Amino acid sequence: MCAWASVAVPKLTTRLGVVAALGLGLALAASAASAEPGGFGLGRAATPEEIAGWDVDVRPDGTGLPPGEGSVQEGEEIYLERCAACHGEFGEGAGRYPVLMGGFDSLEEDRPEKTIGSYWPYASTVWDYVQRAMPFGEARSLSDDETYAVTAFLLYLNEVVEDDFVLTRENFTEVRLPNRDGFFMRDGSDLPSGEPCMKDCKAAVEVIGRARTLDVTPEDEQQALE
Amino acid sequence: MTDRKPKAPGLPASPERRRFLLTGAAGGLASAGALAGTAAAAGNPENLPPNVADWSRYLGSGVDAQPYGVPSEHEAHVIRRNVPWLTATPESSVNFTPLHELDGFVTPNGLCFERHHGGVAEIDPADHRLMIHGLVEKPLLFTVADIKRFPQENRFHFLECAANGGMEWRGAQLNGVQYTHGMVHCVQYTGVPLKLLLQEAGLKTSGTWILAEGADSAGMSRSIPIEKALDDCLVAYSMNGERLRPEQGYPLRLVVPGWEGNMWVKWLRRIEVGDAAWYHREETSKYTDLLPDGRAYKFTWTMEAKSVITSPCPEMPMTDTGAHVIKGLAWSGNGRIKRVDVSLDGGKNWRTARLHGPVLPKCLTRFTLDWAWDGKPVLLQSRCIDETGYVQPEIAALQKVRGVNSIYHNHAIQTWLVNESGEVENVRLG
Numbered sequence: 044m045c046a047w048a049s050v051a052v053p054k055l056t057t058r059l060g061v062v063a064a065l066g067l068g069l070a071l072a073a074s075a076a077s078a079e080p081g082g083f084g085l086g087r088a089a090t091p092e093e094i095a096g097w098d099v100d101v102r103p104d105g106t107g108l109p110p111g112e113g114s115v116q117e118g119e120e121i122y123l124e125r126c127a128a129c130h131g132e133f134g135e136g137a138g139r140y141p142v143l144m145g146g147f148d149s150l151e152e153d154r155p156e157k158t159i160g161s162y163w164p165y166a167s168t169v170w171d172y173v174q175r176a177m178p179f180g181e182a183r184s185l186s187d188d189e190t191y192a193v194t195a196f197l198l199y200l201n202e203v204v205e206d207d208f209v210l211t212r213e214n215f216t217e218v219r220l221p222n223r224d225g226f227f228m229r230d231g232s233d234l235p236s237g238e239p240c241m242k243d244c245k246a247a248v249e250v251i252g253r254a255r256t257l258d259v260t261p262e263d264e265q266q267a268l269e
Numbered sequence: 270m271t272d273r274k275p276k277a278p279g280l281p282a283s284p285e286r287r288r289f290l291l292t293g294a295a296g297g298l299a300s301a302g303a304l305a306g307t308a309a310a311a312g313n314p315e316n317l318p319p320n321v322a323d324w325s326r327y328l329g330s331g332v333d334a335q336p337y338g339v340p341s342e343h344e345a346h347v348i349r350r351n352v353p354w355l356t357a358t359p360e361s362s363v364n365f366t367p368l369h370e371l372d373g374f375v376t377p378n379g380l381c382f383e384r385h386h387g388g389v390a391e392i393d394p395a396d397h398r399l400m401i402h403g404l405v406e407k408p409l410l411f412t413v414a415d416i417k418r419f420p421q422e423n424r425f426h427f428l429e430c431a432a433n434g435g436m437e438w439r440g441a442q443l444n445g446v447q448y449t450h451g452m453v454h455c456v457q458y459t460g461v462p463l464k465l466l467l468q469e470a471g472l473k474t475s476g477t478w479i480l481a482e483g484a485d486s487a488g489m490s491r492s493i494p495i496e497k498a499l500d501d502c503l504v505a506y507s508m509n510g511e512r513l514r515p516e517q518g519y520p521l522r523l524v525v526p527g528w529e530g531n532m533w534v535k536w537l538r539r540i541e542v543g544d545a546a547w548y549h550r551e552e553t554s555k556y557t558d559l560l561p562d563g564r565a566y567k568f569t570w571t572m573e574a575k576s577v578i579t580s581p582c583p584e585m586p587m588t589d590t591g592a593h594v595i596k597g598l599a600w601s602g603n604g605r606i607k608r609v610d611v612s613l614d615g616g617k618n619w620r621t622a623r624l625h626g627p628v629l630p631k632c633l634t635r636f637t638l639d640w641a642w643d644g645k646p647v648l649l650q651s652r653c654i655d656e657t658g659y660v661q662p663e664i665a666a667l668q669k670v671r672g673v674n675s676i677y678h679n680h681a682i683q684t685w686l687v688n689e690s691g692e693v694e695n696v697r698l699g
Contacts, residue, residue, distance in 0.1 A: 083469055085418055086401075086409040093410060094402050097539050100480055100490060102547050129357070139357035150563035155674055157554065162565075165548050172550040175488035176387065179361070182486045226557060226567040232659065233670050239610065239652060239660045241619045248615035248648065250686060251699035254444035254583075261352055261448075 101171040105216045108170070112211040113192025115199040121189050122196050125178045134158070134200045144200040150225070160201025164226055166218040170194045346370075349382060350447055355436075360388035361487070363430065365451030368577070368598065369584045373625075374633040375425070376454035378509050383516045384430055384452070387487030390536045394520040397484065399466075399504070403542035406471025413520045416504060419461035419469075424503065424526070425632045427600045429453040429572045431529035431556055434679035438668070441684075441697040446582040449683065449695060453600070455633035458524050460505030463498050467542070476542035480549075481523050484538035491532045492546040493525065497570075501526045501631075504537060527602030527631040528570040529677070531556055561672035572602035574661045575680035576609055576636070576653035587642055587691035595622070595638040601655035606634040608654045613640075615648030615684060615698050616663065622651070630656075647687040648698065664697070 101107040123132065131137050134144030146156025155161075159169055174190045176182050185193065195210035198218060204210075210218070254260065316322035340347065351364040366382040383389075394413045402408035433452035436442045443449050467479075472495075479498050483489035493502070503524040506513060513519040518535025525532045531551055546552070546568075558566040576599035581587055599606045605628050610619035622636040636651070653661045664681035671678075686696040 083419060083465070085415045085469060086411040089400050089402055089408040089410040094400065094408055097400055097482075098402065098541065100482070100541065100547055100549070102543070102545060104545065106543075106545075139354075150559060150565075151561065155559060155563075157559070159554075162559075163554050165553065168548055168550055168553050171490075171547070175490065176486070176550075179358075179387070180486065182387065182488060225563065226553070226565050228568055229566045232573075234662050234666055236658065236660065239619070239654065241610070243617065244619070245615075245617050248617065248698045250648075250696045252440035252697035253686075254441040254695035257442055259354070259442060260444040260583075261350060263346070263350075 101167045103165040103167045108212045109187045111187040111191050113188050113195050114209045115195045115206050118192035118196025121193050162222050164223045361386050365447045366454050367447050368579045369446050369582050374635045378514050381454035382452050387485045389516045390485040397520050400539045401470040404473040404476035409470045419465050423459050425457045425629050426526045427455040427633045428530045431677040435676045438673045441695040444583045444695045450577045456508040458505040459507035460503035463502040475544050478543050478546050480541040480547050481534040482539040483534045484536040490549045558675040558677050573680050574601040574653050574655040574659045576651040577683045578651050581693045583693045586693050590642050590644045593640050595640050597636050597651050599634045599653035604630045604656040607656045609636040610652045611638045612650040613647045649685040650682050652682050
């Protein structure tokens with residue numbers, strides 16, 4: 044693809060080239076000064092090293108995973124030191140910090156518990172999020188191997204793998220989370236449509252709930268002191 | 270002489286607190302006699318006619334007393350507020366726009382609600398870069414100055430958090446429009462169409478999705494289909510004429526008109542073009558809508574037609590019988606607002622409100638209804654219809670399809686009960 048693209052001729056055959064030719068005269072006019080894609084001549088080439096430092100995202104098909112590995116047992120040590128203060132020793136959560144394990148078969152219940160094991164569709168999401176954003180307040184501080192290990196331990200806490208499991212780039216896509224097929228895209232509106240009623244739309248209405256009886260609304264300190 | 274009503278406090282209070290305040294206010298009212306119906310009603314008689322106030326006699330502050338102007342000290346109560354029990358920590362939390370205090374459809378920059386996942390990234394624009402790479406001919410790195418040299422667009426858009434109203438699925442919970450609806454704001458953005466930046470890098474035909482990523486410590490990331498990226502997304506550097514506020518993504522943020530606020534990545538540092546969605550944490554664990562059968566909607570990006578009455582509301586009680594303006598806001602992620610209806614009887618009968626232009630697509634629209642209150646209890650509702658014909662639903666219709674555990678995308682009709690003493694409550698009708 045890159046070799047093909049380096050030939051000057053096919054530029055306008057790309058979808059955007061055509062869009063530019065038809066709809067963006069300004070872009071083409073400005074492109075006289077530059078033979079590069081686009082045509083404004085702004086920005087500079089990002090180097091492979093620069094991209095490698097920032098491009099750490101991972102997809103469900105394993106795209107983006109770096110080489111490396113980590114075991115459940117290594118992950119437990121890291122987890123207890125770096126994660127348990129907020130998420131609890133067993134992923135049960137501390138205070139209002141997220142619960143990471145359990146909640147199996149709770150999604151249809153009155154109070155569902157959405158965890159990695161009960162709700163998340165892909166293990167890649169765990170790896171990606173731990174690597175980019177965890178530990179909270181110390182993002183990007185885990186090595187790739189440590190991220191594999193913490194992910195392995197979280198999978199173990201959720202009964203997805205055994206305690207002797209070692210997670211690697213090679214076996215990553217074999218891991219399957221229980222709720223993988225639990226998501227779908229809505230097809231348009233999910234509500235009935237039609238011209239709204241204007242007169243005598245219902246016979247009676249009744250107040251069945253009041254926010255004030257719950258009394259969970261914050262009050263201003265200043266007002267409370269008045 | 271109209272029937273004067275006691276002045277309730279300007280903010281929601283617990284029932285006990287409110288009774289106390291009402292009693293106090295009523296006592297004051299009895300002695301004041303001719304109390305007018307505004308917060309500063311009592312005032313200082315020394316400043317009122319026929320007397321002449323000090324500010325009419327003596328010089329005031331000169332220019333530059335406030336090099337960057339701030340609101341009057343008498344407006345100090347017009348602030349964002351949060352709900353401390355909602356979240357574990359303020360760095361990963363949300364606060365709410367005081368919709369009840371605002372007029373028109375533009376939100377002042379300092380009052381736009383905040384939602385952070387790793388706190389506010391404090392960025393020197395000289396040290397900020399936007400990287401575009403992946404399925405492009407030429408990966409590029411832009412400075413903020415580079416971005417400002419592209420052709421610019423100026424557009425008003427609302428930004429609503431998908432969880433706005435999320436605490437109200439099961440019933441009326443928070444007694445204030447700031448908390449039930451305050452995760453929305455609307456400003457004019459200045460920026461460059463994302464399409465131009467993607468073209469500059471030479472988007473490949475195999476590119477069907479982008480990943481937008483922030484420079485904050487949460488590395489906020491969302492997948493966006495290429496059709497939306499090429500349609501109306503902006504990379505913005507200004508809001509309401511001045512540079513983005515730090516808490517709104519300074520120096521660069523993504524604008525994704527009509528779509529859920531979480532996708533409007535702040536502190537935007539990277540756009541990767543790919544051929545599939547990334548299924549990151551914010552589009553799987555969060556921002557998916559759990560249904561009663563245990564399955565969940567994914568990628569419910571559009572914020573559907575919604576409206577709310579912002580006055581009267583629990584924070585803005587009725588102060589008197591007689592002439593009043595019912596005012597509110599309506600918006601739709603699918604285009605322009607076509608009509609807003611208001612009901613005074615809990616949805617039995619409706620009358621059409623007046624829209625105040627300009628009525629812009631994917632933008633807040635102000636509506637008002639002039640009204641004379643007779644002092645009797647009223648069940649206030651608003652219902653909007655957008656240009657696609659979509660009608661804002663009742664909560665029962667939403668619950669029937671989506672249950673009560675969705676968290677996100679509650680755009681149901683809101684009910685305020687105005688009682689005989691003029692207090693306003695968030696109530697749920699059955």
